[in-house]
Amino acid sequence: MATTKNSKADKSKASAAKISDDSVWILGTNMTRFGRYPDQDVVDLAAEASMAALQDGNVTIHDMDVLAAGSLFNASTGMGQRIQKQIGQTGIPVFNVTNACATGATALRTVYLSIKAGEADMGLAVGVEQMGKMGLLGGAGTKKEKKVFEPSGRYGAVTGIDGYIGTEGMPGVFAQAGMEYANDYDGVGFEQFARVAYKNHLHSTLNPLAQYRKEFSMEEIMTSPTMSYPNTLLMCCPTGDGAAAAVLVSGQRLKSMPLGVRRRAVKISASVLTSDPYTESSQVQPDVNTLTRNAAAKAYETAGVGPEDLDLVELHDCFATAELIHYDNLGLCERGTAGDFIDSGAPFRDGTTPVNVSGGLISKGHPIGATGVANVYEVTTHLRGEAEDRQIPDAKVGLAHVIGLGSACGIHILEKAAV
């Protein structure tokens, strides 16, 4: 069994957050259901989530001092300005943000920083993506028009290297990250990875905003087509469309708002962004661990909470192998015990540290730019006590984590308001 550092009872020690002038809060938030929207375009999706987030905070675009729009595949199209043309052109500064799968978290942090810097009292962060059925991401493929072998690029390659020098496909890259953990520690194998997917599919049946809401048995998961061993199809997140938005406000401004608004506000106790520091093996394979560990350490220190205080965690389960190693990277379990942690049931919604009660990227979906705002929406909704069927009882503190290859890691720790 896993060594879990805490029990439910201990968590009540974590006190709810008070409103200080220099704090930053989530005032309103919303997400579209993730899925496929062939009849809408990417601006429609972003505008829908934005309008709903503003309405949730009982404010309008005219109250915003800054807008940050995150989108991986539309970053160069003036996404933020296109949203303004849909919902209100007020002339405020717009940041168009892209940072791989950490894009949404980076947009959120951009607004957070603007408020922290004193340049804004309120701002809107939007993450959006419309991927349709893009298929497998990551591998560039081998050049088809083979004519003459001439070296090109930084490695002097004479043809495409994906498939000849290992894999560049995402299911395989994250499979290797999981298998490296299995190499280093006991009790981790195909079954543990599969159980992560079992949990997240199960959780998604309670989330009306999830792209897929179907429970699968362990056998169905383990015998679905192998993408990159040990990741089978049901252990991989889908492509999809969707948007999420959040309105942020300074503590100083929040104080002047009605009690009903303050009560639903959620404090951003830590907002952290890291990149991957030098490690030997990261020269040939993305290191998703070190930057996550660094971000977690800084987030816990800044927020003054530890992993034992977390009532729920939304972490970046792009593949089942990824979620398992992040239990360890985020300190949810003792070093090397992530296999025992999932086997013990700890990250299930009725366990000691519920992880991805939304269904996670695996079943809720992963419209890339939206993900880093959508996980903040999820945690916020639980801290407000508004998550309905999937509500984690008495949730006071939660953590949202994303990682983008390249690499970028965003972590936000959120706390329920004390009022």
Add this chain to the structure above:
Amino acid sequence: MEAENPAKVPLVSYLRLGSRPHLIANECTNCGARFFDRRNACARCGMREFKKVRVKNGARLKAFTIVHRAAPGIPAPYVSAIVETEDGTSVRSNVVNCDPDPEVVQLGMKLKLTTYPIGTDDDGTEAIAFGYQPA
């Protein structure tokens, strides 16, 4: 007519062919960090001098995946891996001459560098890739 001894080119410039094929790296003269591409400054220590070094051919399997959905034109399934060479350098590569079966491919297994042709261009030049096979 096919040439009997076609010209050969390495798939990547850090593979050196010849009687004993091997990989070469740019090694930081200050801290020893190794890179298979060029760097302006060492990503680890920031110093700016590098020397070419020969990477040892013996290795150990550190992580792998068996890719079933491969890029277009790539035969699947195949074994993609991260190996650690005897002199401590991580290399991304395929494991070759080994069944793509999780019962056969074992974490920690000993490997050695090998080369194999992956195709011929319109001028008859053959591209040679490297892989690691069970030692």
